Amino acid sequence: MTAIGFRSHDHAQCVSTTLARAERYCVEKKLKFTAIRRRSLEILLAEHRALGAYDLLAVLGEEGLGTAPPVAYRALDFLTSAGFAHKIEGLNAYIACAHLGADHAPAFLICTSCKSVAEAEADATEGQLGEVARATGFTIRRTVIEALGLCPNCQPEAPCA
Amino acid sequence: MTAIGFRSHDHAQCVSTTLARAERYCVEKKLKFTAIRRRSLEILLAEHRALGAYDLLAVLGEEGLGTAPPVAYRALDFLTSAGFAHKIEGLNAYIACAHLGADHAPAFLICTSCKSVAEAEADATEGQLGEVARATGFTIRRTVIEALGLCPNCQPEAPCA
DNA sequence: GGTTGATATGTTATACCATAACACTTAGCA
DNA sequence: TGCTAAGTGTTATGGTATAACATATCAACC
Secondary structure, eight states: OOOBSSSOOOHHHHHHHHHHHHHHHHHHHTOOOOHHHHHHHHHHHTSSBOBOHHHHHHHHHHTTSOOSHHHHHHHHHHHHHTTSEEEETTTTEEEEOSSTTSOOOEEEEEETTTOBEEEEEOHHHHHHHHHHHHHHTOEEEEEEEEEEEEOGGGSTTSOOO | OOEESSSOOOHHHHHHHHHHHHHHHHHHHTOOOOHHHHHHHHHHHTSSBOBOHHHHHHHHHHTTSOOSHHHHHHHHHHHHHTTSEEEETTTTEEEEOSSTTSOOOEEEEEETTTOBEEEEEOHHHHHHHHHHHHHHTOEEEEEEEEEEEEOGGGSTTSOOO
């Protein structure tokens, strides 16, 4: 299980390969990767942090891509439906997917201090929830698995830079 | 791992024992179980469903216990802090705790059709998230573990009554 | 090329979720 | 009694999300 978000990495490449994959995926699935949608994904990808819909909207607005809330929410709907982004329910915020391409049940480690978010795969965890689900006859459609706490950089001894 | 919510059970007793436990807990911890707080818990306990803060407020209002939003949110703050209720992040709604007394990391199975919610213990799951957390140096404060789907009564073949 | 239908976008308005801030009351205790 | 802490009443406002309808774009087909 890998987690991306708290370690340093080649972010420029992380962004460009993700965009390229998204592009390819849209061609394959005949989805329209329009200017607003593409730019929205770029904005989310800029940092491994969760952005509110209105934060995204503010940036889109500065760039003349729309100012009314539905603009942002439609873009986010598209990105989350396509699996390019996820909603962090605990923050009412959105984040670019760190494992684009895989059909997955994501789990998140969310730093409440610096708001950075690490995404991990949660298959084993889903198996555990799946156990209870099977026992009760429940059919799982989507899982929300989030841990709120402090990232390595924000521990009490070493406040976030 | 037990899950309460989709099976039939002696609900009157389920309610009264929970209230009694809450009462006792408040005495022990010197917490004030005021009329508003007590009634709010009763309202949440009435069904194994999640209620919005404004749904709760509407009932409180009918009973002359307050009409402004802070009334409901304060009661919910108290109930969640004391562990008498949980917030369902995926629904922005609140539900009475089904395992009152235990200090626990709850997991929820949420039926998107009839809105009923089953609460299960998630210690093992937290252990799994805890694994990633340890690996990355992340300190967990709180976990949000929710599965959205269809309960036994709302499966396609057997629509919810 | 023009028509059609599906999808995307622009825009207004509104609903829902949550909290800040301040005045006032009550309960417990020195 | 009078202090203090906690709870409550109330107004106002901020943050999140969607309904509804008009317009535009584009690909497929004739």
